[in-house]
Amino acid sequence: MKSLAELEAIRKATLSKINLRKEDEDSVTRVVVGMATCGIAAGARPVMLSFVDEIQKRQLNNVTVSQTGCIGMCRLEPMVDVIVPGKEKVTYVHVKPEMVSRIVAEHVVNGRPVAEYTIGAAEAE
Amino acid sequence: MKEIALHLLDIVQNSVTAGAKRVEIGFVLEEGGKLTMSVRDDGKGMSPEMAERVRSPFVTTRTTRRVGLGIPLLMQNTMLTGGHVELESEEGKGTEIRAIFMTDSIDCLPLGDLSSTMASLIMGNPDAPEFILTCKSPRGEMQFSTEEIRPVLEGVSLSEPDVISWIRGSIQEEVEPLFGGIIR
Secondary structure (H helix, E strand, O other): OOOHHHHHHHHHHHHHHHHHHHHOHHHOEEEEEEOOHHHHHHOHHHHHHHHHHHHHHOOOOOEEEEEEOOOOOHHHOOOEEEEOOOOOOEEEOOOOHHHHHHHHHHHHHOOOOOHHHEHHHHHHO | OOOHHHHHHHHHHHHHHOOOOEEEEEEEEOOOOEEEEEEEEOOOOOOHHHHHHOOOOOOOOOOOOOOOOHHHHHHHHHHOOOOEEEEEEEOOOEEEEEEEEEOOOOOOOOOOOHHHHHHHHHHHOOOOOEEEEEEEEOOEEEEEEHHHHHHHHOOOOOOOHHHHHHHHHHHHHHHHHHHOOOOO
16 A cells, blocks of 8 residues: 555645635535446446546545436536536437546636536537 | 456445445466456355346346346356356355456456555545455565554545545555566
8 A cells, every 4th residue: 555644635625625625615616526336347446536536636625526326318528517506417428438528627716517528418419 | 348457446446335344355376377356345245046147237236226236247258268256145244355366368358556446445435435455476475454544644636636646656566576477
């Protein structure tokens, strides 16, 4: 295992961020990735970890990434929901790791969903 | 599934759903190329009838649909290499599943990115269960346990991006030298 001292340093740095988040609970954006058999087989694991990497890179303290099961639209996996407080949930489909930085930059940070990656665009085809 | 590690990610979800508090994951590579992936949990277990039936794709505990492909897909990929899946379960005690792959077979999947799978599992289940990963090969062994790092983090969730990235790096560093050759 890597040094636990390193982990201790991470703990200290993270604690201050968490406190900021607690004060501002209502503004937390949620990213939810489908991780059932269908999602995993379609490539959800690198997608979820790309979100984690992107959030870490941009030091976004008010974004959480979580996982959900199969919602019955397996052919559209990997699927990702982005829930910005006060806005309607946006569902992205056939998500690839390359698409993640754009979703984070345009939607999570700037509040403009990437229309062409959404379920609406996929269904219109 | 394109990697054995992706099967792991899928199969462990069953232990989480079964309410496990502790999930022990093992990878043992033997001299002749036999690889055993095991997942042992202390979840609610299954009746003998259910343990027999889960091998069928038309059995699931899910109520929304009547198919479940996790175990059947894993069985298929072990059998393609000349291996198989063993399942032991006791109601109220827990379940152990062992998947045996013959890695010298041309049809064997690569082990894949075990560190990403562990990171995803912990990310999705930061509070419980505890995950203990043990890997052994003729080149040595390693162990990683959330039980060991939780006290160090004191109040900081294991799902924090910086922590996840540390976990990934930490596991990768130790798994590579053990399983180099069957990873990709």
